[in-house]
Amino acid sequence: MPTSSPRGRSGRTPAARNRRPGAAARARVRRSLRGSAPLRLRTGFVFIALVMSFFGARLVQLQGIEPEKYATLAASTGGTVTVELPATRGKILDRNGRALADSVAARMVVADPVQTRRKAPDLARFLARRLHVDYFTTLRALTQQDSRFAYIARRVPASLAVRVVNAATDAGYRGLATRNDPLRIYPDHDVAANLVGFMGTDGPLAGLELTFNKQLQGRDGSETYEVGAGNRIPLGHSTVTPAVNGTDLHTTIDEDLQWYTQRVLRQTVLGARGDSGFAVVMDRRSGEILALADYPTYDASNPQAAPAKDRNSLAMTSPYEPGSVEKVLTLSGLIDAGKVTDRTRLLVPGQLRSGDRVIHDWFPHGTIRLTLAGVIAQSSNIGTAKSSRLYPPGQLRKYLTGFGLGRRTDIGVNGETPGLLPSRAQWNGMLQDRIAFGQSVSVNGVQMAAAVNTIANGGVRVDPSLIEGRATTNLGQVVGTDEATSHRVVSQNAAHQMTQMMERVVDPDVGVAPSAQVPGYVVAGKTGTAQRVGPTCGCYNGQFTVSFAGFAPADDPRFTVYVVVQNPRNGGGGGTVAGPAFSKIMSFALRRYGVPPTGAEPSHIPTTW
Amino acid sequence: MSSTAPALRARVPRLAGAALERARLTVVPKRTRRRTSPVPFLLVISMLAVGGIVGLLLFNTSMQQASFAVTDLQRQADALQAQRQSLQMQLDKLRDPQSIALKAQRMGMVLPDSPAVLDLRTGKVLGDPVPATRLDPLRLLAPPPTKPAELDPPAHVTVVHPPATRHDAGNSTRNTTGDTTGDTGRRSHDHSGRAGRNDHTSHTSNTGHSH
Numbered sequence: 001m002p003t004s005s006p007r008g009r010s011g012r013t014p015a016a017r018n019r020r021p022g023a024a025a026r027a028r029v030r031r032s033l034r035g036s037a038p039l040r041l042r043t044g045f046v047f048i049a050l051v052m053s054f055f056g057a058r059l060v061q062l063q064g065i066e067p068e069k070y071a072t073l074a075a076s077t078g079g080t081v082t083v084e085l086p087a088t089r090g091k092i093l094d095r096n097g098r099a100l101a102d103s104v105a106a107r108m109v110v111a112d113p114v115q116t117r118r119k120a121p122d123l124a125r126f127l128a129r130r131l132h133v134d135y136f137t138t139l140r141a142l143t144q145q146d147s148r149f150a151y152i153a154r155r156v157p158a159s160l161a162v163r164v165v166n167a168a169t170d171a172g173y174r175g176l177a178t179r180n181d182p183l184r185i186y187p188d189h190d191v192a193a194n195l196v197g198f199m200g201t202d203g204p205l206a207g208l209e210l211t212f213n214k215q216l217q218g219r220d221g222s223e224t225y226e227v228g229a230g231n232r233i234p235l236g237h238s239t240v241t242p243a244v245n246g247t248d249l250h251t252t253i254d255e256d257l258q259w260y261t262q263r264v265l266r267q268t269v270l271g272a273r274g275d276s277g278f279a280v281v282m283d284r285r286s287g288e289i290l291a292l293a294d295y296p297t298y299d300a301s302n303p304q305a306a307p308a309k310d311r312n313s314l315a316m317t318s319p320y321e322p323g324s325v326e327k328v329l330t331l332s333g334l335i336d337a338g339k340v341t342d343r344t345r346l347l348v349p350g351q352l353r354s355g356d357r358v359i360h361d362w363f364p365h366g367t368i369r370l371t372l373a374g375v376i377a378q379s380s381n382i383g384t385a386k387s388s389r390l391y392p393p394g395q396l397r398k399y400l401t402g403f404g405l406g407r408r409t410d411i412g413v414n415g416e417t418p419g420l421l422p423s424r425a426q427w428n429g430m431l432q433d434r435i436a437f438g439q440s441v442s443v444n445g446v447q448m449a450a451a452v453n454t455i456a457n458g459g460v461r462v463d464p465s466l467i468e469g470r471a472t473t474n475l476g477q478v479v480g481t482d483e484a485t486s487h488r489v490v491s492q493n494a495a496h497q498m499t500q501m502m503e504r505v506v507d508p509d510v511g512v513a514p515s516a517q518v519p520g521y522v523v524a525g526k527t528g529t530a531q532r533v534g535p536t537c538g539c540y541n542g543q544f545t546v547s548f549a550g551f552a553p554a555d556d557p558r559f560t561v562y563v564v565v566q567n568p569r570n571g572g573g574g575g576t577v578a579g580p581a582f583s584k585i586m587s588f589a590l591r592r593y594g595v596p597p598t599g600a601e602p603s604h605i606p607t608t609w
Numbered sequence: 610m611s612s613t614a615p616a617l618r619a620r621v622p623r624l625a626g627a628a629l630e631r632a633r634l635t636v637v638p639k640r641t642r643r644r645t646s647p648v649p650f651l652l653v654i655s656m657l658a659v660g661g662i663v664g665l666l667l668f669n670t671s672m673q674q675a676s677f678a679v680t681d682l683q684r685q686a687d688a689l690q691a692q693r694q695s696l697q698m699q700l701d702k703l704r705d706p707q708s709i710a711l712k713a714q715r716m717g718m719v720l721p722d723s724p725a726v727l728d729l730r731t732g733k734v735l736g737d738p739v740p741a742t743r744l745d746p747l748r749l750l751a752p753p754p755t756k757p758a759e760l761d762p763p764a765h766v767t768v769v770h771p772p773a774t775r776h777d778a779g780n781s782t783r784n785t786t787g788d789t790t791g792d793t794g795r796r797s798h799d800h801s802g803r804a805g806r807n808d809h810t811s812h813t814s815n816t817g818h819s820h
Contacts, residue, residue: 099701104694105687157698158691187701190751259706260747267748519723520736584747587723596726597736 080237081227086180087218090246092196092208094255095290095468099187100196101209101300106183107161109152113144115175123173127152130164152176155183184209186300191259193300194313195251195292195413195466205303206311208249211414211473218246250468252288252481257281260588261291265563268581269295272546272568278315279564279581280449281589284557287450287462287484289411290589292316315445316413319420320566322448323530324379324574325549326438329451330388331372332498333399336459336490339390342497344372345609352382355430359385359437362529362573374607377504377511379527381437388436389429396432397424402489403451404461405443411466412479419443438530445564449549452526453560455502456551459495462486499524500603503554506579510607513575516548518587520597524557525550525582527574532567543567548578552586555600558593561586710749719743 035043062070092101109131116123124139131153141150153161161178168176184199197207204210221243261279269277281291294313298306334340349367352359361380375383388396400406406421420442422431434440443451446464454461467480490498502524508514513527527548534541547564551557563578563585570577589595702708725738755761 098704102697102701104698105691157695159688159695162688162691185698185701187698188705188707191706256706259710263710263747263749266751270748270752519739588720591721591724594726596728599735 080224082222082224084180085221085223085241085243086182087220087243088245089182089184089218090216090248092216092249092251094192094251094253094258095288096255097250098255100192100251100253100255102185102187104183104185105158106155106181107158107178108154108181109156109161109165110177110179111142111150111152112148112175112177113142113150114148116142116173119173123168123176126168126171126173127164130167131156131160155181157183188255188259189299189301190297191255191262192251192253192292194294194297194311194315195253196300198300198303198311207313207414208251208412211412212249212471214474215471216246216249219244249471252283252290252466252468253292254281254290254592257589257592258291258293261293261585262295262297264581264584264588265293265295266297268563268577269565269568272565272570272572272577274565274569274577275543275567276314277563277565278313278445279585280315280445280560280562281585282449282453282464282560282562284453284456284551284560285462286481287453287464287486288468288481289446289464289466290559291585292446292466312415313413315564316411317415317417317444319417319442319444320545320564321439321441321530321533322443323438323528323545323547324381325448325452325526325528325547325562326441327376327379327384327436328455328498328502328526328549329400329403329405330384330396330436331376331501332455332459332490332494333396334387334390335372335497336399336494337391337395340372340387342371342373342501342605344387346370346372346375346383346387348375348380348383348386350382352385352433354385354433357430359433369609371606371609373501373504373605374510376498376501376526377507377607379505379512379529384437385433388432391432394424394427396435397421397427399489400435400441402461402487403454404447405441405451407447409444409446409450409464410477410479411446411464412471412473413466417442417444419447438528442533445562449560449562452549452562453551454489455495455498456524456557456560457486457495458492459488459490460486461489499554500605502526502550503603504605504607506550507602511575512573513548513579515576516550516579516582518552518583518590521552521586521590522554522598522600522602523550523552523583523586524554525579527579528564529573544573546572546574546577548574548582550582550586552590553595553598553600554602555598558595559586559589561589707749710747714746714749720747 089103091099091103094100109127120139120142124135124142127133127138128135133153138152141152144150156164156178158178165176165178186193186196186198193207195207197209197211198205199209204213204216209216221241223238223240225238261281265277265279268274277295279291279293280289282289292313292315294315296306296310298310303311331340335342346369347367348361348365348370350361350365359381361378361382363378370378370380370383372383372387374380375387400421406419408416408418410416422435422440431440450461450464453464463484463486465479465481465484470478470480470482472478503522505511505513505525505527506517506523513525516525516527517523525548528546530545530547531540532543532545533539534543543566545564545566546568547562549560549562551560561582563581565577565581568577719741721741723736723739726735727733728735
């Protein structure tokens with residue numbers, strides 16, 4: 001080993017020595033061409049710094065000095081496209097899921113006048129023919145100066161708009177496009193229009209459309225993406241904010257029944273030459289409103305055609321004095337308080353002094369002998385006022401509050417009037433005499449229907465509702481059948497006695513409203529003929545409010561129907577004007593819901609003694 | 610190394626002979642560098658590059674195709690959606706209770722007054738059925754709108770007195786209308802300013818217009 005290792009070392013050394021001169025020579029050549037390493041390094045860094053500083057300067061220019069200019073430049077080259085993803089507005093449905101208000105995808109046809117100006121007359125003729133737009137308006141739009149945007153037609157059904165624009169493009173016209181422009185349609189025109197309301201150009205203007213706008217409208221989304229030649233660039237930059245569609249609103253309205261009620265109501269109001277009227281159909285058990293018809297009404301598809309005053313629900317917004325229908329509430333409370341029964345015998349004088357005034361009946365009479373049932377059947381003001389004096393102070397008001405008077409029903413109709421129930425402080429004997437038969441107290445239609453429904457429902461008042469399930473109004477109020485509560489107002493026995501008395505109203509011999517009978521069924525009801533308070537003078541103006549409220553089948557009620565006509569000019573009263581309408585509507589409802597006649601006999605409680 | 614080798618040799622004397630022979634360093638024969646051709650390498654690299662580029666191109670093309678297909682299908686879906694909605698609108702129009710009632714009435718159908726109900730459990734007929742009649746039909750159409758007063762002036766009547774001819778339009782019109790229409794008509798005329806719409810029925814019959 002000692003011998004071998006020096007040899008090995010010496011063996012390597014000569015080789016290294018041999019290579020060195022060549023390498024040195026090469027290195028010398030290299031140095032002359034590229035300079036020394038530090039120099040090269042420095043030069044490189046300076047170069048990089050130079051380039052980077054250019055980049056930096058450009059960055060500052062782009063982002064710091066004039067960012068908007070470049071952003072608009074980028075957007076205008078059409079590299080990216082932002083499309084609105086319109087939220088679909090929720091439908092308004094009836095109880096069977098049929099649409100009272102529906103949204104369909106429609107398009108607006110827009111033009112770029114810069115491109116359309118050249119062939120404007122031809123294009124205008126083409127569009128006028130295909131889209132049924134006005135030729136001259138279109139021509140003006142197509143030739144506009146200084147604009148790159150003009151409306152040609154709005155809310156055109158999508159299929160038509162696309163077909164027309166494609167046909168125009170094929171025919172060589174440039175500069176037309178379509179955009180989203182959702183259309184709200186009301187397939188049934190005037191059916192429930194006063195409740196449903198309508199949409200303006202930019203938003204809801206009335207009715208449920210307005211009250212539940214937050215729920216119905218949803219939230220529009222948008223999508224931004226890069227396009228090339230009309231097609232989306234795959235893997236290109238894109239952002240999507242998805243649209244949140246509106247939620248459907250389910251009402252308790254029955255479309256067919258609502259339609260029928262409206263037609264009967266119109267015929268009734270026109271026949272009586274009245275100013276206006278309304279009718280309510282309520283499900284006895286659930287308090288659901290199956291129909292709430294108003295006349296005058298309007299076509300929700302064309303609201304501008306009708307005056308503004310015809311477009312809201314007078315039944316809900318306009319307070320009126322209920323008149324004799326109120327006697328049902330007064331006397332059933334009195335029976336519940338144990339002061340009278342349906343057979344209580346009363347001596348009814350020809351007139352009754354009440355403070356400085358005198359109360360009369362609608363028919364002149366001397367002193368007559370009526371039972372309490374007779375007071376209801378003959379609708380005697382004097383009999384009612386006289387019996388109501390049996391109430392201890394404050395108790396009538398408590399009953400009326402229990403029946404829901406003076407308090408909004410909160411079914412979800414905008415601008416509902418709470419009616420007017422005089423406060424405890426205002427209450428006095430004279431006032432109570434008048435309130436007993438329905439004067440000096442005002443109500444709205446649904447309030448009164450729900451009060452009468454209390455009797456039909458065995459003395460338990462169920463909150464009326466117009467919304468199936470539950471929905472939140474724009475004001476944050478939760479309404480609907482899920483929120484409806486019920487409470488007992490009068491005993492079952494009192495309600496039963498009142499029903500028996502109300503059956504006498506439609507009796508042809510002793511009652512005042514035989515025309516309210518429904519063939520085959522036992523009906524309980526009550527007429528109302530009230531003097532009307534004038535809008536300006538605050539006094540009775542010689543006009544009348546006639547009404548009929550009732551339920552059937554009387555022994556197991558299914559529906560409560562309430563019909564009111566304002567200012568009939570044919571001299572009719574509650575029995576002759578509203579009675580027949582009640583009969584038709586009730587008959588239709590019973591038939592539609594397959595309610596068989598119970599086969600019961602109407603009551604024969606004596607009305608006189 | 611020079612110190613460890615003897616120590617190792619001392620510790621393993623038995624292996625000394627053979628190990629020594631094996632451990633002897635020899636000069637490595639100079640490796641002859643065979644210069645291989647660069648062609649296969651370049652071929653592989655260029656194939657990779659070309660393959661990559663072509664693959665990328667194909668991928669891109671297929672993506673584009675898919676994008677076209679998406680745009681196309683989207684358009685088709687929009688068109689079908691629009692078609693569905695217009696059909697739905699037609700259906701709604703046909704299902705509108707008003708149009709059904711109008712058709713039914715045109716066919717001569719009437720609303721029943723009092724139908725009978727057959728109870729399937731007992732086989733009994735409930736209610737007292739009455740044949741439907743055409744009396745008192747349901748009025749389905751709204752009354753035509755009344756013309757504004759300017760377009761529907763009261764009839765111009767000239768009263769000719771036997772001795773002398775006199776034109777007194779305002780006065781004589783009122784008189785004549787009052788005479789021909791009776792109490793109801795006069796009342797509706799009195800009210801016409803406030804509630805023109807509602808006195809339509811009487812108005813129509815007065816002036817003999819049929820709208």
